[in-house]
Amino acid sequence: VRLVMPHNVSDERKTMIAAYGAETVFSDSQEGSDGAIVLAQRMLKQDPDLYFMPDQYNNPSNWKAHYDGTGAEIWEQTAGTVTHFVAALGTSGTFVGVSRRLRDERPEMVCVSVQPEDPWHGLEGMKHMPTAIVPAIYDPTIADENLWAPTEVSYDLARELARREGIMVGHSSGAALWGVREVAGQIERGVIVTVLCDGGSRYLSSGLYGGRL
Numbered sequence: 406v407r408l409v410m411p412h413n414v415s416d417e418r419k420t421m422i423a424a425y426g427a428e429t430v431f432s433d434s435q436e437g438s439d440g441a442i443v444l445a446q447r448m449l450k451q452d453p454d455l456y457f458m459p460d461q462y463n464n465p466s467n468w469k470a471h472y473d474g475t476g477a478e479i480w481e482q483t484a485g486t487v488t489h490f491v492a493a494l495g496t497s498g499t500f501v502g503v504s505r506r507l508r509d510e511r512p513e514m515v516c517v518s519v520q521p522e523d524p525w526h527g528l529e530g531m532k533h534m535p536t537a538i539v540p541a542i543y544d545p546t547i548a549d550e551n552l553w554a555p556t557e558v559s560y561d562l563a564r565e566l567a568r569r570e571g572i573m574v575g576h577s578s579g580a581a582l583w584g585v586r587e588v589a590g591q592i593e594r595g596v597i598v599t600v601l602c603d604g605g606s607r608y609l610s611s612g613l614y615g616g617r618l
Contacts, residue, residue, distance in 0.1 A: 407456075409445040411437055414529075417607045438530070439538045462540035467498035468505070475499065476506025479598050488595040489515045491584040493554070493577040495530045497543040499600055504547045515549050515595075519584035522553035527560075527612065528576040530603060552587055554580035560613050562586070567605060567614075575603030576613060 406427040413434035422429050432440040449458045461467050490507055492500040504516040521528045524536040563579030566572050578601035585599050608614055
């Protein structure tokens with residue numbers, strides 16, 4: 406197994422991959438996740454018989470898994486009371502799949518996407534769609550509203566969740582929580598659901614948690 410990622414990913418992530426016995430191929434840090442995507446596609450094109458690429462950004466199985474799994478679970482666990490769904494955008498599979506499932510259950514479901522507020526953000530794993538390589542599975546028409554998350558405030562919310570609730574999450578989860586807070590401030594009543602997609606253990610040495618807790 407070979408995994409392609411930017412050279413500046415956290416040390417924890419590099420150690421974790423090595424522990425599983427996978428080989429890491431590093432892309433240019435300045436190019437972010439888009440650079441990793443381009444390099445992985447280039448490797449596949451150069452040696453198609455050697456590699457199988459799941460291609461989570463373009464494979465419809467991504468959003469379909471969330472349609473069949475995550476979305477159905479949210480509907481069941483909230484007993485059909487969920488009114489708003491908020492999700493951070495990375496591959497966009499969670500947002501697209503869950504939103505489609507919840508809309509099938511409740512057509513008036515409000516679905517809100519959260520993106521970084523600028524191209525040079527610090528929210529690892531998230532995409533600023535206006536300037537990034539847009540995943541083929543992304544459907545911008547699904548969102549009733551797009552919110553633009555600030556990096557530092559998202560970090561603060563992730564740290565607060567660790568301190569107050571004992572739940573350690575990563576960058577995109579902090580941004581998702583920021584989005585939930587924004588939506589909650591706009592409505593009088595409702596049941597808002599989000600998904601915390603990343604654990605914080607891979608960011609302990611990074612600017613998110615390193616020396617901050």
